[in-house]
Amino acid sequence: MDWTFLIFTLVKIAVVFAVVMTMVAYAVLVERKVSAFIQDRVGPNRAAPFFARYIPFLGPRLVRWGIFQPVADALKAILKEDYTPAHVRKVYFWIAPAIAMVPALLTLAVIPFGSQIGSQKMVIADLDVGILYTFGIVSLGVYGIVLAGYAANSKYPFLGGIRSSAQMISYEISMGLSVIPVFLLVGSLNLSDVIGNQSGSLLNWHVVKQPLAFFIFLIAAFAETNRLPFDLPEAETELVGGYHTEYSSMKFALFFLGEYAAMISVSAMMVTLFLGGWTLPFLGLDQPAATIGMGLVHILIFLMKLCFLLLIIIWVRWMLPRFRYDQLMDLGWRRFIPVALANIILTAAVLAFVRS
Amino acid sequence: MIVSRKPLSLAERFYLPAVANGFKVTWRHFRRTVFEGKTAAGETAGGFHPEVPWKVEPGYRGAPYLVRDQEGHTKCVSCQLCEFICPPKAIRITPPGPDGQAADRKNAEKMPRDFEINMLRCIFCGLCQEVCPEEAIFLQKDYSLSGGSREEMIYNKERLLALGGTHSGTQKWKHKLEEAKAQEAFPVKTP
Numbered sequence: 325m326d327w328t329f330l331i332f333t334l335v336k337i338a339v340v341f342a343v344v345m346t347m348v349a350y351a352v353l354v355e356r357k358v359s360a361f362i363q364d365r366v367g368p369n370r371a372a373p374f375f376a377r378y379i380p381f382l383g384p385r386l387v388r389w390g391i392f393q394p395v396a397d398a399l400k401a402i403l404k405e406d407y408t409p410a411h412v413r414k415v416y417f418w419i420a421p422a423i424a425m426v427p428a429l430l431t432l433a434v435i436p437f438g439s440q441i442g443s444q445k446m447v448i449a450d451l452d453v454g455i456l457y458t459f460g461i462v463s464l465g466v467y468g469i470v471l472a473g474y475a476a477n478s479k480y481p482f483l484g485g486i487r488s489s490a491q492m493i494s495y496e497i498s499m500g501l502s503v504i505p506v507f508l509l510v511g512s513l514n515l516s517d518v519i520g521n522q523s524g525s526l527l528n529w530h531v532v533k534q535p536l537a538f539f540i541f542l543i544a545a546f547a548e549t550n551r552l553p554f555d556l557p558e559a560e561t562e563l564v565g566g567y568h569t570e571y572s573s574m575k576f577a578l579f580f581l582g583e584y585a586a587m588i589s590v591s592a593m594m595v596t597l598f599l600g601g602w603t604l605p606f607l608g609l610d611q612p613a614a615t616i617g618m619g620l621v622h623i624l625i626f627l628m629k630l631c632f633l634l635l636i637i638i639w640v641r642w643m644l645p646r647f648r649y650d651q652l653m654d655l656g657w658r659r660f661i662p663v664a665l666a667n668i669i670l671t672a673a674v675l676a677f678v679r680s
Numbered sequence: 681m682i683v684s685r686k687p688l689s690l691a692e693r694f695y696l697p698a699v700a701n702g703f704k705v706t707w708r709h710f711r712r713t714v715f716e717g718k719t720a721a722g723e724t725a726g727g728f729h730p731e732v733p734w735k736v737e738p739g740y741r742g743a744p745y746l747v748r749d750q751e752g753h754t755k756c757v758s759c760q761l762c763e764f765i766c767p768p769k770a771i772r773i774t775p776p777g778p779d780g781q782a783a784d785r786k787n788a789e790k791m792p793r794d795f796e797i798n799m800l801r802c803i804f805c806g807l808c809q810e811v812c813p814e815e816a817i818f819l820q821k822d823y824s825l826s827g828g829s830r831e832e833m834i835y836n837k838e839r840l841l842a843l844g845g846t847h848s849g850t851q852k853w854k855h856k857l858e859e860a861k862a863q864e865a866f867p868v869k870t871p
């Protein structure tokens with residue numbers, strides 16, 4: 325066993341986990357703020373710890389921007405009574421939130437979030453089958469929701485669970501099909517190679533080369549993460565809370581965190597696959613970093629692209645109404661899957677033509 | 681009437697105009713709030729809730745309280761109609777029983793020994809006010825009830841009467857008399 329490898333991997337896991345959890349907390353805050361602004365409100369601006377008063381100038385502003393709100397939210401989720409209704413199926417009720425949360429974090433393992441710092445590659449697991457692993461894990465996410473719907477043993481969660489299984493399975497297919505052209509271009513399933521293939525110029529980014537694939541992947545990502553306009557599994561207006569109707573306190577919070585963690589991991593995948601990962605096509609920022617400073621800059625670039633995509637996902641939630649169930653299925657099976665298939669064949673044909 | 685649906689154009693079937701319009705609308709509101717500092721609360725009420733109290737309009741259905749008549753007597757006659765109609769069963773009335781305390785006003789047989797409304801259950805529907813034959817219970821203007829425990833949120837008779845105050849303006853039997861008089865003349869004038 326190589327000890328340095330073990331230690332560095334553990335450090336990377338800890339850092340990525342901490343960063344992702346912070347991002348989740350603040351993504352919730354951004355979501356609340358953006359929704360407030362779009363609806364002519366101001367959003368959370370009250371949570372103030374006792375020391376906020378003593379920070380000159382910045383203190384009141386931080387309070388107004390709601391910077392402390394995630395802390396208050398987390399405390400509330402932890403301290404609330406964890407109520408288990410008498411009619412639930414206990415075992416499934418307990419494991420469902422964990423199953424909903426874990427896959428979202430696992431997918432992050434293969435995402436290269438930076439080039440390298442020193443001799444360490446900035447990816448937790450540099451797998452050669454990166455994308456297959458991702459799809460394998462992502463599809464587990466549906467079990468958390470289906471189990472939650474089944475475990476709650478009442479109507480609304482059950483309907484939510486059924487909807488989510490149908491929705492996630494159909495959109496998984498178009499998601500998987502939409503990325504195949506990308507790998508036809510790259511010639512490898514390793515996500516680091518995918519990024520390497522996009523260096524050089526903006527025109528090499530796969531979002532330029534494969535706009536259709538990006539588009540389908542983006543839409544499928546909304547459906548995979550249960551975000552509006554495809555949030556039928558929770559559909560507050562018709563299913564109360566959908567699959568998490570019966571949950572309270574930290575168990576509910578786990579679903580909530582899971583949703584945002586899934587948003588982050590799916591955005592990270594989009595950045596890697598289509599937006600050039602940690603590279604920028606100028607100032608030599610597309611070559612693996614030689615110094616530690618450059619390594620950090622690469623990570624920063626990655627995070628900025630990630631935040632941009634997150635902002636789009638959040639904004640869309642407050643922009644579009646929910647799709648009807650049949651429209652959702654129609655869109656998935658009758659539009660996206662044929663278009664994705666056509667895209668594969670077209671790309672393959674063009675590649676065959678160009679390379680021969 | 682049957683509204684005929686226009687067939688969607690190609691662009692509409694791709695949902696593109698919907699996305700563009702959605703962005704236009706949301707961006708307009710976002711810009712107004714962030715860059716011009718305009719908010720709905722600021723425009724309509726002049727500020728935000730705890731600092732700027734909300735103006736309760738007449739006809740608002742707040743918490744239901746018992747009222748006294750102009751002589752300060754309990755109007756409720758413990759008929760228990762409100763207890764029966766209350767959809768979430770928020771009201772519990774203890775009648776005086778055969779040898780309980782007599783009513784404190786004339787023309788009434790009895791008054792409740794205790795009258796409890798559980799404000800945690802009450803849905804402020806107003807059915808108790810509507811059903812009450814004595815005009816003894818009214819939904820008033822309190823909208824922000826809070827308490828530290830469940831027990832605290834069950835209001836008893838004393839508390840309800842104290843909060844309800846006097847309703848000298850509402851004199852039911854006088855109204856009935858006026859109504860009866862009005863109906864003797866023709867054509868009937870409704871107030």
Ligand code: SF4
Nearest residue numbers: 766802803805806808
């Ligand atoms: S307002 Fe409705 S819910 Fe409340 S006490 Fe009266 S009848 Fe009951």
Ligand code: SF4
Nearest residue numbers: 756757759760762812
């Ligand atoms: S409040 Fe009105 S309806 Fe209720 S018991 Fe008293 S008199 Fe009857």
